[in-house]
Amino acid sequence: MDSQAISLVRSSFKAVAAVSDGPERLARSFYSILFACSPETREFFPAAMDVQRDRLVAAIAYVVDRLDETDAILEYLAQLGRDHRKYGVTDEHYTAVGNALISALEDFGAELWTEELDSAWRDALAVISAAMMDAANAQDGPPAFTATVIECTQVIKGVAVVRLQLREPFTYRAGQYVSVQVAARPRMWRYLSPATPCDESGVIEFHIRAVSGGWVSPAMVTKTAVGDTWVIGSPIGSLGLPDDDRDLLMIASGTGISALRAQILQLVDQGNTTRKVDVFYSGEYPCDLYDLPLLWKLADKNSWLTVVPVSEEAENPWWHTDEEPLPPIGMKKRITGKVGKIVTASGDWSGRDIQLVGSESMVNSTNFRLRAVGIDVSTVRSDPAH
Ligand SMILES: Cc1cc2nc3c(=O)[nH]c(=O)nc-3n(C[C@H](O)[C@H](O)[C@H](O)COP(=O)(O)OP(=O)(O)OC[C@H]3O[C@@H](n4cnc5c(N)ncnc54)[C@H](O)[C@@H]3O)c2cc1C
Missing domain, CATH: 2.40.30.10 (Translation factors)
Structure with a gap:
């Protein structure tokens, strides 16, 4: 796709998001058209469609935002295609979905819908569905x-x-x-x-x-x-240990620690000695940092690992009555505050591979802070927020 077509697709989708009930209206219209034209697709979805509608719009926004990052988006779409095998989706369903989305977009912005915009969206959807179908069809293992x-x-x-x-x-x-x-x-x-x-x-x-x-x-x-x-379903996502030997900065909130902890455990298994890893593990309350004991144990045995516990609130909520565990000797004490602010005040992270995992608000605000201190955004990786 050329940059003109990408920018048309992006600006028309932003126009949907700019209207207060725009994403919901678009999603409702899309699913009504899809189910009317291809009734068999209704079976892929749950009875209650409210969350599904939010997820559709979030997924389109994620792809549309990255249409010019060709390699990354093609890899993501391939993963998504492999994952969609779990529904029993066939090539005809991709065509039906593409047509329903074009009709829903056209209905939404009827007076602004031009031939050029129509063709830009058709090009985008052709790229998206080809990437998903090719990857799905190339797979011969079980769909789930x-x-x-x-x-x-x-x-x-x-x-x-x-x-x-x-x-x-x-x-x-x-x-x-x-x-x-x-x-x-x-x-x-x-x-x-x-x-x-x-x-x-x-x-x-x-x-x-x-x-x-x-x-x-x-x-x-x-x-x-x-x-x-x-x-x-099949695995998805861009996070993971980078191929080069850069040091890492890992920032997680809540259960977002999972994706980072898996990589830390892998580094331990691989006998890492050289790559430095700093982990900022955050939560709303001190008790949200439920995985600290394991991280402390790992940091105690592996000098390349530093763990900084962060909570937004200084005290636990009333219903959590257990004492907060004390950091073992040599481990960092918990800091109270917003994780993005604490990370950027704690060191110069340029040159690091940076991964951010957690809630949308944490990912956005931390990204903003990192950019503000001059971190190159291409070194910051995150998947769709939790
Ligand atoms: C890439 C990725 C990885 C994820 N990994 C994990 C994981 O390892 N562990 C885990 O627990 N969750 C994880 N999640 C979140 C998980 O997929 C679900 O979205 C979450 O469990 C909520 O599902 P639900 O059915 O209970 O809520 P839904 O029925 O989907 O949502 C109900 C309502 O809650 C709101 N809502 C949904 N999620 C959240 C949230 N996180 N915080 C506040 N409000 C919310 C929705 O907007 C909606 O209004 C991940 C999400 C993504 C995108």
Whole structure:
């Protein structure tokens, strides 16, 4: 696609987002057209479509923003195509989705819809669906992987660590994420980041926070039992240890630590001695830093690893009555404040490979702070926010 077409696609999509109910209207219209023209596609989606609508708009925004980062976006689309095999999607469905999206966009901006804009969107959708279909069609393994829960522990109120035994061989890069479906919430796939690197014995671990009012995460946290079956899609994501030997700066909030912890454990397995890794592990309250004991243990044994605990609030909430663990000798004390501000005040991070994982607000505000101190944005990596 040429830059003119990319900019047309981007500005027309921004115009949708600029209207207060724009994204919701566009998504409603898209799904109505899709289900009317291709009724069989309704089966891919859950009964309640509200979250699905948000996810559609977020996914389009993510791709549209990166249309000029050719290699990165093609790799992301290929991963997404492989992941979509779990729905039983065929090439015809991609055509139906593309046509429904064009019709919904045209309806949305009827008076501004020009031939040029139409052709720019058709080009973009052709690139997107070709990248997804080619990757999906080139894959011959199972479209999804089943796993049995072997352990489930609530580590703090509302956060569970779930370990599963995969029934088929499954590989992923430490730092990637996967979509997961649990039996209690059929067709409601949610992304989770494995908290451990790929393991030959097929054990995989997830850390899950129950989002208040959420459809799936509260069920995953409170209803999971040993013996349950979970289904896992193909791995996605751009995070992971970089190919070069740059030092790393890792910044996580909440269960975002999973994607980073998997990479740290991989470095430990690889016997890293040279690559320095600084981890800023943040949460709202001190108790949100549930994984600190493990990180401290790793930092104690591996001098290349430094862990800085950060919480926005100085005190735990009333319902958390356990004492805050004291940092072992040689470990950094917890700092109170916003993680982005603390990271940028703590050192010169230029030249580091930087990874940011967590809530949208943490990712955006930390990115903003890093840019403000002159960090080259091309060294900062993050996947769609949690
Ligand atoms: C790349 C990626 C990796 C992820 N990895 C993990 C992980 O390892 N562990 C984990 O626990 N979660 C992770 N998530 C988040 C997870 O996929 C779900 O979005 C989350 O569990 C909420 O699902 P739900 O069905 O309970 O809520 P939904 O039913 O999807 O949402 C209900 C309401 O809650 C809001 N909401 C959704 N998510 C959040 C949130 N995080 N904070 C506040 N409000 C929210 C929605 O906007 C909606 O209004 C990841 C997300 C992404 C994009």
